[in-house]
Structures are given as C-alpha cells and as structure tokens.
C-alpha cells in the first residue's frame with residue numbers, strides 16, 4: 672500500500688524580501704498506513720506549519736508532498752479542498768460551533784455525504800459520540816461540556832467522515848493530565864481499529880506513549896527522528 676504521507680525536501684518561508692523567514696528546511700517524512708506519528712520540538716520549530724502544509728491548508732513552496740496519493744506541490748485550491756475532505760482535523764481549541772449541540776457538531780462533518788438523510792447523519796453522530804463515551808451528552812452545547820468532553824466531540828467529528836488521515840495540533844494542550852491521556856487513547860484506539868494514520872503535533876510529554884514513532888523538529892528540520900517505525904503495538 673502507498674504511504675498516506677510522503678514528504679520530500681519540503682522547504683517553506685513566511686514573508687518576502689528582508690522579512691523572509693525560513694521556517695522549514697528540507698524536511699523528509701514518510702508516514703505508513705495506520706501509523707501514529709508524534710511531532711515534537713520547541714516552540715517555533717515549524718511543527719504547525721508542516722501540519723498545515725500536509726493538511727493542504729496552505730500552498731506549498733518547495734519540495735514534494737504526496738498526501739493520500741495527491742501531489743500537493745502545484746495543486747490548485749479545488750484539489751486542496753477535495754483532499755481536505757479526506758482529512759480529519761483536530762485542533763487545540765477544538766473548533767466546535769458553540770450554537771450546535773455535540774451531536775449536531777459531529778453530524779455536520781457528514782454533510783458532504785449527500786446519500787445520507789439528516790436523520791441518518793444524526794444517528795451516526797450519536798453512535799460515534801457513544802464510542803467516545805458521550806452518549807449521555809448528545810444534546811449539550813459545547814459550553815455545557817468539560818474541556819475533555821469537548822475534545823472527545825472533536826475526535827468523534829474528525830473521524831465521522833471516515834478520513835484517510837487524521838491531523839491533530841496540540842489536542843491535549845487545554846486538558847489536565849487524565850483527560851488529555853484519555854482523549855489521545857480514544858483517538859489512538861479509533862484510528863487503529865480503522866487503520867487510519869495520525870500525525871499529531873504535541874509539546875505534551877505525557878502522551879508520547881501513544882505513538883508508534885516520535886519525530887523531533889528543531890529550527891525547521893527533523894532531528895533525532897527514529898527512521899523506522901517502532902514495532903507495531
């Protein structure tokens with residue numbers, strides 16, 4: 672099977688002329704099917720920028736990025752939008768819509784599937800929320816949930832549309848130790864059971880144990896990465 676993520680020589684800078692600031696330098700990275708890779712490194716080392724390039728959220732500059740079989744260098748916005756539909760995103764701030772219930776937030780991720788009626792979308796959302804332990808909270812608004820519960824809703828939402836890849840940026844940053852670990856274990860179990868790879872940016876040493884591989888970045892480069900994935904867990 673092809674690698675879901677294959678990066679070669681990714682170089683990226685913000686700004687132009689004198690303000691130009693190189694942020695990524697010649698980054699190579701391959702993620703295997705079903706693999707969970709944690710990206711760590713000091714603040715400003717380029718982790719989020721790399722994640723947004725892989726997620727087709729910004730245009731590439733140099734190098735090659737094949738994501739779910741699509742080359743992103745030179746890809747137009749329509750191609751990037753299509754690819755983004757196959758990616759589940761989870762962010763630190765959970766990005767739930769405050770005026771929708773937990774169930775509606777998850778159902779929204781299924782709207783691209785025209786074959787599903789609204790009722791089916793809501794039923795599927797309820798089933799997914801059950802899998803992350805929230806069946807008692809389907810009709811609550813995000814403000815009525817704890818931070819850990821909100822993040823579990825975003826895990827359910829990211830996996831709802833059966834993405835080929837999950838990208839997570841600091842998903843535990845706002846959580847205490849117990850709920851942070853619980854959320855990533857859930858994410859890991861759901862992803863592993865579906866064979867979905869996860870690339871997760873984190874500063875949080877408490878969750879390193881969920882990874883198949885930890886990749887460290889420093890100053891826009893990958894340093895000290897384990898080249899091979901660890902034995903599958």
Ligand SMILES: Nc1ncnc2c1ncn2[C@@H]1O[C@H](COP(=O)(O)OP(=O)(O)OP(=O)(O)O)[C@@H](O)[C@H]1O
Pocket residue numbers: 685686692694712713714715716717718719720721
């Ligand atoms: N939109 C932008 N315009 C200009 N510079 C930016 C922009 N986004 C990020 N940067 C700069 O690029 C560098 C890398 O940022 P990035 O967010 O990728 O790092 P990071 O490793 O994810 O950091 P953190 O862990 O603090 O989130 C930083 O110096 C940052 O200030």
